[in-house]
Amino acid sequence: MNKSELIKTLAEAKNIHVDEAAAIINSFIESVKKALADGDRVEIRGFGSFKVKDYRGYVGRNPKSGVVVDVSPKKLPFFRPGKELKEYINQP
Amino acid sequence: MSGKTLTKADIVDYIYEKTDKSRTEVKVMVESLLDIMKESIKKDHALLISGFGKFEAYDKKARKGRNPHTTETITLPPRKVVVFRLSRKFRAELNPDE
Numbered sequence: 001m002n003k004s005e006l007i008k009t010l011a012e013a014k015n016i017h018v019d020e021a022a023a024i025i026n027s028f029i030e031s032v033k034k035a036l037a038d039g040d041r042v043e044i045r046g047f048g049s050f051k052v053k054d055y056r057g058y059v060g061r062n063p064k065s066g067v068v069v070d071v072s073p074k075k076l077p078f079f080r081p082g083k084e085l086k087e088y089i090n091q092p
Numbered sequence: 093m094s095g096k097t098l099t100k101a102d103i104v105d106y107i108y109e110k111t112d113k114s115r116t117e118v119k120v121m122v123e124s125l126l127d128i129m130k131e132s133i134k135k136d137h138a139l140l141i142s143g144f145g146k147f148e149a150y151d152k153k154a155r156k157g158r159n160p161h162t163t164e165t166i167t168l169p170p171r172k173v174v175v176f177r178l179s180r181k182f183r184a185e186l187n188p189d190e
């Protein structure tokens with residue numbers, strides 16, 4: 001499923017206009033992204049949690065050509081599925 | 093790192109400010125949305141949210157594990173796990189100087 005299908009499914013399930021469903025989903029994602037960009041944790045009970053990890057920069061090497069490259073520091077978000085999601089996914 | 097945590101209630105508040113629905117209605121919508129997301133991850137093995145990332149469910153094979161306390165060997169059953177892969181766009185937003 002992609003975002004537009006998600007919007008359509010929510011609109012049908014809750015009997016609301018697709019524009020309204022789109023606004024809800026976009027605001028949902030926006031709030032999560034904003035929090036992560038600020039370095040905050042996100043915890044959605046029953047679904048999972050997100051945390052941004054900071055990686056230091058380092059001098060790496062292209063394993064194929066041996067060329068030395070600078071790998072710059074980066075921030076990457078990590079998702080940990082919640083207990084309910086894990087159990088739900090594993091139900092037959 | 094500010095040490096704050098965004099919770100479901102905060103997300104509901106955020107959406108509430110942007111719509112003309114009541115807080116209770118928004119809460120119901122969010123719960124429904126999360127259910128749909130979970131169903132999609134289970135059924136399609138993937139949920140793609142452009143500009144954010146992709147949730148993927150994949151199968152892990154059974155493997156032998158060990159209880160580190162009793163050193164007893166056990167077989168861990170095959171199971172499904174969910175991973176999140178972030179989109180290029182979101183990665184770029186988190187790392188503006190890259």
